[in-house]
Amino acid sequence: MRKFRRTGVLRYAPALTMLLFLGPVGAGLIGTWLPAFGILPALGGTEFSLSAWHRLFAIPGLGSALRLSLTSGLLSSILALVLVIGFVASCSERKSFRVLRRFIAPLLAVPHVAVAIGLAFLIAPSGWLVRLISPWVTGWTTPPDVATVQDPYGFALTLGLVIKEMPFLFLMTLAALHQTNAARRLAIARSLGYAPVMAWIKIVLPAIYPQIRLPIYAVLAFSLSVVDMAMILAPTTPPPLAVLVLRLFNDPDLSQRFVAAACASLQFGVVAAALGLWRLCEVAIAKLARPWLTDGRRGRSNGVSAPLFSFAASAVCGLGILSILAMTLWSFARRWRYPDVLPSGVSLESWIRQSSSILNATVNTLGIGLASAAVATALVIACLENERRQGVQTSARGLWLLYIPLLVPQIGFLFGTQVLAVQLGLDGTWWALIWTHLLFVLPYVFLSLSDSYRSLDERYIRSALCLGASPGRTFWRVKIPMLLRPILYAMAIGFAVSVAQYLPTLFAGGGRYVTLTTEAVSLAAGANRRVAGVFALLQAMLPMIAFGFAIAIPALLYRHRRGLRGIA
Amino acid sequence: MSQMHEQNHPAGRLALEKLALRIGGRPLFAPLDLTVSAGEIVTLMGPSGSGKSSILAFICGTLDPIFDSAGKIFINDRDVTGLPPEVRRAGILFQDDLLFPHLSVGENLAFGLPRRIRSRREREARVLQALDEAELEGFAHRDPASLSGGQRARVALMRTLLSEPQALLLDEPFSKLDLNLREKVRRFVFDHARAEGLPTLLVTHDPEDAAAAGGRVAQVKPAIVEIPCAPISSQKGHEIPTN
Secondary structure, three states: OHHHHHHHHHHOHHHHHHHHHHHHHHHHHHHHHHHHOOEEHHHOEEOOOOHHHHHHHOOOOHHHHHHHHHHHHHHHHHHHHHHHHHHHHHHOOOHHHHHHHHHHHHHHHOOHHHHHHHHHHHHOOOOHHHHHOOOOOOOOOOOOOOOOOOOOOOHHHHHHHHHHHHHHHHHHHHHHHHHOOHHHHHHHHHHOOOOHHHHHHHHHHHHHHHHHHHHHHHHHHHHHHOOHHHHHHOOOOOOOHHHHHHHHHOOOOOOHHHHHHHHHHHHHHHHHHHHHHHHHHHHHHHHHHHHHHOOOOOOOOOOOHHHHHHHHHHHHHHHHHHHHHHHHHHHHEEEOOOOOOOOOEEOOHHHHHOHHHHHHHHHHHHHHHHHHHHHHHHHHHHHHHHHHHHOOOOOHHHHHHHHHHHHOOHHHHHHHHHHHHHHOOOOOOHHHHHHHHHHHHHHHHHHHHHHHHHHOOHHHHHHHHHOOOOHHHHHHHHHHHHOHHHHHHHHHHHHHHHHHOOHHHHHHOOOOOOOHHHHHHHHHOOOOHHHHHHHHHHHHHHHHHHHHHHHHHHHHHOOOOHHHOOOO | OHHHHOOOOOOOOEEEEEEEEEEOOEEOOOOEEEEEOOOOEEEEEOOOOOOHHHHHHHHHOOOOOOEEEEEEEEEOOEEOOOOOHHHOOEEEEOOOOOOOOOOOHHHHHHHHOOOOOOOHHHHHHHHHHHHHHOOOOOOOOOOHHHOOHHHHHHHHHHHHHHOOOOEEEEEOOOOOOOHHHHHHHHHHHHHHHHHOOOOEEEEEOOHHHHHHHOOEEEEEEOOEEEOOOOEOOHHHHHHOOOO
16 A cells, blocks of 8 residues: 555656746746736736837847847857867877866856856956966056956857856766767777777767757857856946846836846847757758768878867866966955965955855855755656656657756746746745756756666666565665765755856845855955955855765765775 | 779788787786788687787777787788877777668768778769678668668678778677578678788687688687687687687
């Protein structure tokens, strides 16, 4: 009887997850599109009208905002992809490949906002890079008067996005390589006379591209609609489209909500169009390159591509690491005058003076992060366990559903989700906050855990059942302990994703909850680099600590269990 | 097939000089000297873990860097030790045929053709000729996944031969085929290797393979290699590990 009940509950896990998960996105989109066309009863909008759109297109900087979003979003996605493909294709036998591989996971764990703040400290006219070479090389005794951060072309934003997106695509590519038997194929192509890069592009890339397609789309959608990084690195007059949307939503004049909703719908359209265009380019390239694949061109063995990509990829990662160092230094700096390379004194003053707001923001961040990571992990495990017991596999379409919250721009539906939350009376509660975070945490937890969960040798479970253990006991005493390492790792990823969220906290929290991220974003605009450094560093540290626990706990528990180390 | 390679140098011999592989300082086998002349098929036999597949990886230049290696490799009297795989001209076949799944059967073959043959018409003609030879007429546009194991093995061999190798390495290429097919594919591969005059090195743990190859058999034993210089015969049979 007990066993029956358990299976019964599990059977609803996928449906429940989908409802929890896709419901808010769908409702949010509708709740954003309706006000764009004049319908929002709460603010007196009851009739269809295009006036919000007219007002939107009358905003002076709209064209530039749109151009800025498109250039930084497309350019950064293309750069990150080209860097990753070039680097993996040409450098897999170089030392830089092994070195970068080690740095990639920590870089991925650092939230976007922390990278943006650190990068701003690094490349600003009075930033660390200029200080390193001033005044002895440049002769600049005062910071040069050029906008290197918040530059009108959005280059600083593009660079920041590349630093964050390259590690993600790199990791996804490594996972895809692992699944496609790439090393053997490469060996065959090379024994047929193909130089390494040519072999990789003709033989490995076509096989792995379908597997990294969704991650690429997620990167593209994110880059085109990023808000938090853009508020720090992008110009402000006009800002990129997504920042403009947020400004309109925050306008004290409530009638601007309609314009904001129209602008958010435009943002959604931009992302949808860009994804469609990207897909068309994929099809066109696949078609045009087909004859080239088999025309016998074998490439040259000693091209310039290896040193070039090795340098470029290392430079991008190096900038990321330097950014983190820069904000660490700032947070402990007492006095750091231009053009000194290092602060003239260190102190904990910035930390102590901020201690109460640090504590408040840290507690909130921890609470939301731990809760959403735990709920997401429980749901994912329930879905995976159900999948195994029912003997069904998640299809390619299921994976698309999972990616939906990552493909739909946050700013395009969070307003509608907030409207829904208000109607459910959840607005500004912890429930709404955690639920909204869950939308973005769950996909990453699923992606991280599913492979290890599915590849656990089923015979362990069967042996336990044959020894007379109930399915429940087998699950808790055999499966979970054996999978402890990947489970904790997935939780750490979920936690890191939650810590990094800016817009979801802002919208679902109704502005009432301060996290390290919201605080870091608002401080980044201010003049006090030390305080901004404190919050950015803390924001970067929390995920690192979580990963530390995820690695240390199983290592400690299973220190005498060598057989478990190979799992996942 | 051989008439297709007029422009190509005839294959010479494959020679290994004092070849040794070590992993973590531990030698896998005693230093190996071996010469395979053009058109000859030599079989390397040994239990799994003896490093016989690693010898082939070393010859074609794709050895895992965790191995330390010593010795020299000559293909057609050219010292290829340390050269990148793509310039060694050592064709290899694995037990998985590793046909590229994103290309059709014909495209897989065209992938092997050298760039020297430029005109599209001639490339197509070569591919059709190779299909013909593999008794796979009309298969050019087929998905490799829709082929039977024996058909795939034949395509994989033709792809390798079209790339005009100067030595052929066979890494247990028959072990995944079922018994009645194995015999046919084996004959197909050996006949072509001999017709092309390729020095061929076969790695296997199946004594039937060695017998079918009909050439010399070298035993790779952990840290010891014996090279009896006589064709395999019945009284030697009991020495051959059958695992």
